[in-house]
Amino acid sequence: MLASLFRILTLIRKELLVILKDPKSRASLIVPPILQCLIFGYAATYDLNTVPYALVDLDRSATSRELISKLEGSGIFQREGTLAQTEQATAFINNQKVVLTIVVEREFERQLMSGSPAAVQVIADGRNSNTSGVAMGYANTIIADFATDWRSRQGLSAPGVQVTSRSWFNPQLETRWTMIPSLIGTITMMMTMMLTAMSVAREREEGTFEQLLVAPFTPTEIMIGKAVPSMIVGIVQSTAILLVALFWFQIPFAGSLVTLYAGLALFLAAAIGFGLLLSSLAANMQQAMILCFMFLMPFMLLSGLMSPTDNMPEALQYATMINPLKYAISITRRVYLEGAQFTEMLPDMIALMVIAAVTMPISAWMFRHRLN
Amino acid sequence: MSASEMALVAKDVRKTFVRNKGEAVEALAGISLEVRSGTLTALVGPDGSGKTTLLRLASGLLVPDSGSLDVIGIDVTRNPQAVQNKISYMPQRFGLYEDLSVQENLDLYADLHDVTRERRAEVYPRLFEMTQLGRFKGRPAGKLSGGMKQKLGLACTLVRSPQLLLLDEPTVGVDPLSRRELWEIVFKLVKEEELSVIVSTSYLDEAERCEHAVLMHAGRVLAAGKPDEITARAEGCCFLVSDMNGAPARSLQARLFSLPGVADAVPEAGRVRVVTKLPTQRLSLDLAGARLEAEAVKPRFEDAFMMLFGVVMSDQPREIAPVAGNRIAGGSEVVVEVRDLVRTFGDFTAVDHVSFDVRRGEVYGLLGPNGAGKSTTFKMLCGLLPATSGSLEVAGANLLTAGARAREKLGYVAQKFSLYGQLTIDENLEFFASAYGLRGAAKKERIEELKQQFELDQFSHLPSGQLPGGFKQRLALAAALLHQPRILFLDEATSGADPFARRQFWARITALSEAGVTIIVTTHFMEEAEYCDRIIILDAGKNLAEGTPVDIRALAETHEGLAPTMEQAFIAIVEKERSKRKENAG
Numbered sequence: 001m002l003a004s005l006f007r008i009l010t011l012i013r014k015e016l017l018v019i020l021k022d023p024k025s026r027a028s029l030i031v032p033p034i035l036q037c038l039i040f041g042y043a044a045t046y047d048l049n050t051v052p053y054a055l056v057d058l059d060r061s062a063t064s065r066e067l068i069s070k071l072e073g074s075g076i077f078q079r080e081g082t083l084a085q086t087e088q089a090t091a092f093i094n095n096q097k098v099v100l101t102i103v104v105e106r107e108f109e110r111q112l113m114s115g116s117p118a119a120v121q122v123i124a125d126g127r128n129s130n131t132s133g134v135a136m137g138y139a140n141t142i143i144a145d146f147a148t149d150w151r152s153r154q155g156l157s158a159p160g161v162q163v164t165s166r167s168w169f170n171p172q173l174e175t176r177w178t179m180i181p182s183l184i185g186t187i188t189m190m191m192t193m194m195l196t197a198m199s200v201a202r203e204r205e206e207g208t209f210e211q212l213l214v215a216p217f218t219p220t221e222i223m224i225g226k227a228v229p230s231m232i233v234g235i236v237q238s239t240a241i242l243l244v245a246l247f248w249f250q251i252p253f254a255g256s257l258v259t260l261y262a263g264l265a266l267f268l269a270a271a272i273g274f275g276l277l278l279s280s281l282a283a284n285m286q287q288a289m290i291l292c293f294m295f296l297m298p299f300m301l302l303s304g305l306m307s308p309t310d311n312m313p314e315a316l317q318y319a320t321m322i323n324p325l326k327y328a329i330s331i332t333r334r335v336y337l338e339g340a341q342f343t344e345m346l347p348d349m350i351a352l353m354v355i356a357a358v359t360m361p362i363s364a365w366m367f368r369h370r371l372n
Numbered sequence: 373m374s375a376s377e378m379a380l381v382a383k384d385v386r387k388t389f390v391r392n393k394g395e396a397v398e399a400l401a402g403i404s405l406e407v408r409s410g411t412l413t414a415l416v417g418p419d420g421s422g423k424t425t426l427l428r429l430a431s432g433l434l435v436p437d438s439g440s441l442d443v444i445g446i447d448v449t450r451n452p453q454a455v456q457n458k459i460s461y462m463p464q465r466f467g468l469y470e471d472l473s474v475q476e477n478l479d480l481y482a483d484l485h486d487v488t489r490e491r492r493a494e495v496y497p498r499l500f501e502m503t504q505l506g507r508f509k510g511r512p513a514g515k516l517s518g519g520m521k522q523k524l525g526l527a528c529t530l531v532r533s534p535q536l537l538l539l540d541e542p543t544v545g546v547d548p549l550s551r552r553e554l555w556e557i558v559f560k561l562v563k564e565e566e567l568s569v570i571v572s573t574s575y576l577d578e579a580e581r582c583e584h585a586v587l588m589h590a591g592r593v594l595a596a597g598k599p600d601e602i603t604a605r606a607e608g609c610c611f612l613v614s615d616m617n618g619a620p621a622r623s624l625q626a627r628l629f630s631l632p633g634v635a636d637a638v639p640e641a642g643r644v645r646v647v648t649k650l651p652t653q654r655l656s657l658d659l660a661g662a663r664l665e666a667e668a669v670k671p672r673f674e675d676a677f678m679m680l681f682g683v684v685m686s687d688q689p690r691e692i693a694p695v696a697g698n699r700i701a702g703g704s705e706v707v708v709e710v711r712d713l714v715r716t717f718g719d720f721t722a723v724d725h726v727s728f729d730v731r732r733g734e735v736y737g738l739l740g741p742n743g744a745g746k747s748t749t750f751k752m753l754c755g756l757l758p759a760t761s762g763s764l765e766v767a768g769a770n771l772l773t774a775g776a777r778a779r780e781k782l783g784y785v786a787q788k789f790s791l792y793g794q795l796t797i798d799e800n801l802e803f804f805a806s807a808y809g810l811r812g813a814a815k816k817e818r819i820e821e822l823k824q825q826f827e828l829d830q831f832s833h834l835p836s837g838q839l840p841g842g843f844k845q846r847l848a849l850a851a852a853l854l855h856q857p858r859i860l861f862l863d864e865a866t867s868g869a870d871p872f873a874r875r876q877f878w879a880r881i882t883a884l885s886e887a888g889v890t891i892i893v894t895t896h897f898m899e900e901a902e903y904c905d906r907i908i909i910l911d912a913g914k915n916l917a918e919g920t921p922v923d924i925r926a927l928a929e930t931h932e933g934l935a936p937t938m939e940q941a942f943i944a945i946v947e948k949e950r951s952k953r954k955e956n957a958g
Contacts (some may be wrong), residue, residue, distance in 0.1 A: 007806070040706070206793065207790030210784075211786065214755065214756065216776035
């Protein structure tokens with residue numbers, strides 16, 4: 001038992017030496033995750049900070065002015081022109097001077113008062129559907145909010161205003177807030193899975209793996225000796241991303257670090273388990289790399305990082321069950337933003353534990369039995 | 373003599389490389405050399421003597437620091453492309469595309485060199501006939517044996533008739549049969565097509581058959597001329613020595629090799645071939661406890677080579693410290709037992725009902741052509757591959773199924789250098805020592821001991837991947853010996869090593885076997901079989917012959933009563949068996 005522990009420590013030491021000896025490879029483990037995190041944080045956001053728009057106020061009532069001041073008070077809508085007629089908007093949109101034209105129709109105040117649907121027309125530039133879609137969403141939300149608010153102040157019952165999907169209005173930070181915590185899992189998975197798979201494949205290619213197999217190491221010892229160093233690297237990387245989230249993007253951390261790290265440790269075990277499994281299937285580094293990419297892309301697409309898994313076809317939803325990243329994103333988002341408790345995250349953690357408990361022993365068994 | 377009659381003229385060529393730690397290594401230290409067109413010239417010399425550098429300079433891949441170098445009458449420094457258009461260079465590891473078939477590889481090289489369709493139609497059949505690769509046109513290059521790969525590489529360099537062919541160690545890792553075939557192709561090219569060929573080699577018997585031999589040492593020419601002339605320099609220096617007291621040739625060799633007046637000693641047919649540094653009428657050697665009898669013999673090229681190098685390389689240590697260990701003389705305890713061992717891959721039978729025993733302290737050799745099943749047998753013995761059927765026991769256990777503890781008794785040196793290239797000598801030794809359970813002071817002591825014994829200290833800070841070839845070999849052996857294994861497996865451990873490194877290596881093996889370590893080796897150098905107590909010859913997975921080197925030679929004795937060399941005996945045995953099989957099949 002003690003001898004076995006000693007051998008495992010020897011393997012871990014050797015592995016860390018191989019990974020960390022070269023300053024270049026040391027840097028390549030920590031700089032890219034931070035850079036990726038920064039790039040994702042700035043680039044992958046659906047939010048708009050400024051929306052240039054043109055205004056056509058046909059109602060010219062106190063209420064319409066109040067609506068306009070509410071719109072502009074959000075700090076997002078920036079008026080590029082005030083027009084007398086709806087037709088004049090064409091030029092503004094064609095020249096891409098504005099994304100939206102907001103037309104407050106005649107009788108706006110009166111309709112609002114009477115409880116019939118308030119008529120505000122939002123004309124968007126459909127050529128850029130993403131931007132205008134988001135801008136329209138903002139406008140709709142502000143207008144709907146305004147209507148409810150206005151009517152309740154007048155002592156009237158709220159009208160049946162259609163509320164858009166963005167129920168929580170946090171235009172500046174919403175996507176970044178969900179994106180960055182998810183990156184803790186996503187980026188570390190990319191790095192650790194590759195690192196693990198490649199390190200075994202390299203040993204196979206260079207013949208050192210045979211040397212390990214003729215030494216008195218058991219497959220389990222070799223497996224642990226490969227998994228632990230990757231785990232250490234993964235924990236360091238996720239900590240780096242966490243620090244960027246906390247101190248660079250200043251996203252407030254709502255949960256407990258213990259729960260987060262417990263979840264991360266299990267997630268890394270599952271991801272590394274997959275990496276080991278892939279490496280036991282690959283004969284050389286090239287194959288290991290291709291296999292990793294084959295799995296990483298679907299893992300990312302089916303993780304809920306970009307689009308929620310609930311909207312996917314049922315068959316794909318089953319496929320997401322074996323995806324460690326899905327659970328990691330759920331854990332990081334909920335613990336980070338919502339402050340979810342350990343017990344609440346237990347189902348996700350158990351799922352990760354099951355994935356690790358299946359992949360790791362299989363790959364350990366394959367080390368010795370996949371000898372052609 | 374006009375320039376065009378010379379294939380290569382080098383005048384005081386120098387080339388220095390700078391290692392990434394800033395040390396300068398002088399590969400060529402002012403070499404001057406002339407090679408005539410239409411001849412076959414061999415470059416021989418120990419590792420690091422500058423053979424490869426010279427060939428790379430000649431092919432225009434490197435630029436000399438100073439001096440002039442004309443290749444086929446063109447200054448290669450100034451006009452490398454013009455030279456490259458007319459010559460072909462086959463590096464040590466020729467760039468075959470392993471996933472492409474034989475035909476596709478050939479087509480690719482023909483395309484690269486703009487070989488016309490008409491010319492291909494004319495050349496291909498000839499190349500296929502010459503290399504006998506016609507049957508394997510569709511086979512991926514990666515699935516060819518080592519010898520066939522080299523033949524294909526040669527064919528690829530010949531698709532556009534070059535004026536000069538440069539071959540860098542073309543026969544490393546190639547078995548004697550394929551080696552002979554490869555050389556027949558080269559001889560034919562020189563004779564029938566008047567091609568100039570310069571070939572570097574570490575096989576001295578190959579150099580002996582060339583018209584011209586150049587002995588290189590430390591970036592300079594030590595001697596050059598016809599092989600016969602060089603051989604003649606060892607006239608009166610060669611003797612076959614035996615001990616009337618009956619000491620085994622291997623032990624006698626190790627002791628004779630360390631004597632000051634001796635340039636070389638190798639076992640040969642139960643006796644020891646000794647080359648003295650100076651010619652002498654009567655050999656008088658003083659060896660305690662031995663009754664020596666010497667017979668003067670004619671020199672061979674290798675004897676002259678060793679004699680010439682013995683002078684310049686006198687700093688090389690020759691004596692190997694005896695290995696500590698519980699010495700058990702000539703025990704009869706069977707350590708490795710193989711019975712009816714079979715291994716199949718699909719339809720292909722790699723090992724076909726092989727049985728043998730190895731006793732404690734024996735040096736046992738597995739010999740055979742490429743693809744004979746040596747490595748497969750080896751892997752099964754080391755527990756790296758399951759057997760299809762049959763039984764095998766190493767130190768009383770099947771290593772595939774036995775626990776990790778059983779593997780503590782064996783050491784394994786793979787064919788390819790397989791330690792961690794990024795780690796230094798110290799880090800590698802440290803890792804393997806810990807892997808085998810050595811700790812603390814005992815570990816430190818053992819590592820120091822081996823570093824000293826294998827003279828690894830000077831490079832201990834270098835990543836082991838950057839070590840010169842000979843040192844890699846020593847490090848691999850040192851790592852395998854850290855835990856004092858009872859059984860040592862060596863898979864083609866001397867492949868590509870120069871004659872000096874090989875003698876040193878065998879001196880260590882001898883010392884180990886005297887300490888009671890059982891050693892199982894595979895090798896392509898047939899003369900190395902002479903160091904073994906017993907050998908087994910495998911071909912196509914079958915056991916063709918087993919016995920002592922003397923027994924094996926006797927099997928191939930010719931009617932004229934000429935004693936064959938080990939290599940001739942080997943080829944005779946394999947060919948006899950192959951023709952018998954062909955008859956049965958037909």
